[in-house]
Amino acid sequence: MLSLYISLVLLIVLAIIGLSELLLKLQSAITANENAPQSLLVVPICGTKENIEQILRHTVAQYQSAFAKKQRPRIICVNCGADADTLRVIERFCLQSSQIELIDKSQLSSLLSTA
Numbered sequence: 358m359l360s361l362y363i364s365l366v367l368l369i370v371l372a373i374i375g376l377s378e379l380l381l382k383l384q385s386a387i388t389a390n391e392n393a394p395q396s397l398l399v400v401p402i403c404g405t406k407e408n409i410e411q412i413l414r415h416t417v418a419q420y421q422s423a424f425a426k427k428q429r430p431r432i433i434c435v436n437c438g439a440d441a442d443t444l445r446v447i448e449r450f451c452l453q454s455s456q457i458e459l460i461d462k463s464q465l466s467s468l469l470s471t472a
Contacts, residue, residue, distance in 0.1 A: 396430045399465070402439040402447065409446050417454065433468065434459045 398420055406412065413434075420430045434447050436459060447459045460468060 398430060398432045399435060400432060401435045401437045401462075402443060403437040404443075405440045406443045409443050410450075413447070413450050413457070417457070430456060432457045433465075435465055436461050 398416070400416065402409070413432075416432060420432060434451075434457065436444065439447070444459070447457075450457050451459050
């Protein structure tokens with residue numbers, strides 16, 4: 358009889374723990390804003406970068422794995438005098454991914470004041 362009460366108490370405790378975990382996950386899902394980026398990486402781009410595509414792919418992969426789906430990182434490429442070919446590659450990346458942006462260095466201060 359005593360073992361039945363102990364089992365029942367243990368079951369109730371585990372049910373309460375499970376319910377509280379479920380409520381915490383539900384609360385974080387409701388209050389999370391998936392559209393708002395939670396982190397910002399600024400990448401200055403200067404001159405000719407023949408391997409800019411590899412640099413951007415590697416940066417995106419490393420940055421996303423570092424934040425592991427908990428945050429939606431935002432990557433800002435700042436044009437600090439990049440050549441036309443490099444800018445075309447970056448613009449193509451911007452079209453493929455909503456988290457990558459290309460801005461001019463004159464826009465950087467206004468971006469950082471609103472971030």
